[in-house]
Structure formats: C-alpha cells, structure tokens
Amino acid sequence: MATYHTKHDITVEAAADTVFGLVADVAGWPQVFGPTVHVDLLRDEAGEQLLRIWALANGEVRDWTSRRTMDRAAGTIAFHQVVSSPPVASMGGKWIVEQLGDGERCSVTLTHDFEAIADDPDAVAFIQQAVDRNSNAELAALKAAAEQQAGPDQLRFTFSDAVSIKGPVAAVFEFINRADLWPQRLPHVSRLDLTESVPGVQRMVMDTRSPDGSIHTTESVRLCFADRGEILYKQLRVPPVMSAHTGRWEFRAAPDGLVEARSWHTVTLNPAGVREALGQEASMDEARQKVRHALGTNSLTTLRHAKQHVEMPLG
Missing domain, CATH: 3.30.530.20 (START domain)
Incomplete structure (x- = not known):
C-alpha cells in the first residue's frame, strides 16, 4: 500500500509550553478542538498514552484507538493509530511545538502519514479531505485557545x-x-x-x-x-x-x-x-x-x- 504524507502548520502568539499543554491535555480536547467529540484515556504512564477517540471526519462520527509518546523537552507528541476506522488502513503523525523569539510566540506543525484500505482512490481522497479539514480546524482552534486573554x-x-x-x-x-x-x-x-x-x-x-x-x-x-x-x-x-x-x-x-x-x-x-x-x-x-x-x-x-x-x- 502507498503511504501518503501531509503537513499543516500555524504560528501562535503564546509560549510553547502553554500550547504543548493544550495538546497534551486529552481530557480537554472536546473543549478546544471542534472535530473531537470525546476521548477515553485508557492508559497514561511514563510519557506513553493509549487513547480511544471519537471525532467528526467529513461530518461522520468515527472512532479509533491511538498510542501517543510525549517529549515535553523536545516539544513533540508522536501518535499512531493502534485500531483504525475504515477506510483508514493505518495512520500516524506528530505534533511539533517550537519556541520562536522571546518566548511568547511559537510554531506548531501537525504531520500525518496514512494508508488507505486496498489503496482505493476514493478512500484516499476521503481520508485526505478529512485530514486537511480537521488539521486546519484543530490548528486554528489551538491558536485561539492559546491566545485568549483570559486563561482556560x-x-x-x-x-x-x-x-x-x-x-x-x-x-x-x-x-x-x-x-x-x-x-x-x-x-x-x-x-x-x-x-x-x-x-x-x-x-x-x-x-x-x-x-x-x-x-x-x-x-x-x-x-x-x-x-x-x-x-x-x-x-x-x-x-x-x-x-x-x-x-x-x-x-x-x-x-x-x-x-x-x-x-x-x-x-x-x-x-x-x-x-x-x-x-x-x-x-x-x-x-x-x-x-x-x-x-x-x-x-x-x-x-x-x-x-x-x-x-x-x-x-
């Protein structure tokens, strides 16, 4: 199967640690990210998390189980779906939060690597559209939440x-x-x-x-x-x-x-x-x-x- 790669990024007028905290706090995702309906934290130990996520993809509710590895010092959170939702065969990626300038500005990059079941072209298009829509929506929401004058x-x-x-x-x-x-x-x-x-x-x-x-x-x-x-x-x-x-x-x-x-x-x-x-x-x-x-x-x-x-x- 072919592997497809996507990359989305945004600049946020807030400290990297603040932004990283919002991404790390899965319990708060439904309040921050529009597509996320609910997250069950199945395991959380030594920087490793196992999550079951329900979210909207192209208007449909889908669920999957993901494993995340967090490295706060490096500003990265890597994820890989353990159980994917069709038509996704496999999905992984990484959040990268990097400080810019004097500490009140950072860049956020969200990458995805995915495969579609049977390399079906319609499935690839569906997944690509969902990844693009959700990534852009999540980055915009993350920026808005981090930049609010009043804190969460x-x-x-x-x-x-x-x-x-x-x-x-x-x-x-x-x-x-x-x-x-x-x-x-x-x-x-x-x-x-x-x-x-x-x-x-x-x-x-x-x-x-x-x-x-x-x-x-x-x-x-x-x-x-x-x-x-x-x-x-x-x-x-x-x-x-x-x-x-x-x-x-x-x-x-x-x-x-x-x-x-x-x-x-x-x-x-x-x-x-x-x-x-x-x-x-x-x-x-x-x-x-x-x-x-x-x-x-x-x-x-x-x-x-x-x-x-x-x-x-x-x-």
Whole structure:
C-alpha cells in the first residue's frame, strides 16, 4: 500500500509550553478542538498514552484507538493509530511545538502519514479531505485557545445536578437514550430529529422553548454506553456566549433501590460573544451564572420528568 504524507502548520502568539499543554491535555480536547467529540484515556504512564477517540471526519462520527509518546523537552507528541476506522488502513503523525523569539510566540506543525484500505482512490481522497479539514480546524482552534486573554481556568467551568430515582438503572438510561420521544415527554422540547446510523452514536437536532416563549435550536452528537451507564455528548452549534459545550448523563445504582441520575456540563465561554450578548461591561462571572442557570434548569427538568416516568408504574 502507498503511504501518503501531509503537513499543516500555524504560528501562535503564546509560549510553547502553554500550547504543548493544550495538546497534551486529552481530557480537554472536546473543549478546544471542534472535530473531537470525546476521548477515553485508557492508559497514561511514563510519557506513553493509549487513547480511544471519537471525532467528526467529513461530518461522520468515527472512532479509533491511538498510542501517543510525549517529549515535553523536545516539544513533540508522536501518535499512531493502534485500531483504525475504515477506510483508514493505518495512520500516524506528530505534533511539533517550537519556541520562536522571546518566548511568547511559537510554531506548531501537525504531520500525518496514512494508508488507505486496498489503496482505493476514493478512500484516499476521503481520508485526505478529512485530514486537511480537521488539521486546519484543530490548528486554528489551538491558536485561539492559546491566545485568549483570559486563561482556560477563567473561561472553562464544570458543574453537575443530580436527582434520585427509584427504579432500575436501565429504565432511567432508556428515558435519556430515547431522545426521539422527548417532544412527547418533556414540556420544553418542541421538536427533536434523531438519527442513529451506528448503534450508540446519535446525531440530534433539538428545538427547546425558553420561559419567554423563544425557541432555541441546538445540534449535538451523543455517545450512548448502556454497559457503563453513561451518555456523553458534544454540542456542535453553541450560543454566542460559548465557544464549546460538552456534557454527560450518568446513572449509578445507589442503596435502597435508588438510582443517582446526574447531569454534567463543561462549558468554555467566548469573551467576545459574552460582551456581544450581555454588554461590553459584562464579566465572565456573570456569564457563568447565566449559563449555569440555563443549562442546569433544562437538565433538572429532564431528570425530574425521568423520575416521574420511571416511578409512575411503581405506584
């Protein structure tokens, strides 16, 4: 099989160590990189990582397992797919972060080497297009995240809300999993289009009704794991006040036949969008409070209706 090589680069107005840290932090990738939906860190020891990654490639959700070797002193992170997703036969590459000038500027190079199954020309074109689109998007997002005047700790925050439900974990999971039924089950959902071309991988477009009567449309990708009692998601279209929003529904058996159903949200604020939506004097703290209230209210409404639905047959 022929091996194909790609190279993409960008200059970032930030210290190399800051940029390297963003690439090294796989847990934060869905908040930084648009194509990345979720990353499971399977192993992390002595500069070696094993990852399972779900990401959008040409609009489709694909997953693969990669091994990474990190060398902070050299500013390099090499990766190779252990288990690839067709039509990719093999894929590897390297992140290279190099300091420029006085320490507040660096270059980032992202290389890929890949082979296509059976050297199929259509597969080569598909992979090339996906690599080009994702590499350019990731480098641009990395630059934006590193150059933000407010640091990630100020812009990114995580919170959760929980409800105890009497019933089996599977029944609670089913209520959240069957989002196609939400317009009949949830008063704040007026429309929901759901597709599941691969079992457990859902794409949904939802219209929600705010207390003032206005309609907001969101689009998300969801990964549904019945075996581990989790539904993970990434919002693909976010309001102007956010640059990223990911979340997780978590269902855990508790004593006395109860289930702890918990909704997690992680949000990265967009300072320019905050000022546009809330005014030039708006603070990030004010934006955090508003976002937390809006998202938490919807999640708790959903969980309370799940409780009502699951407990009703039990009397």
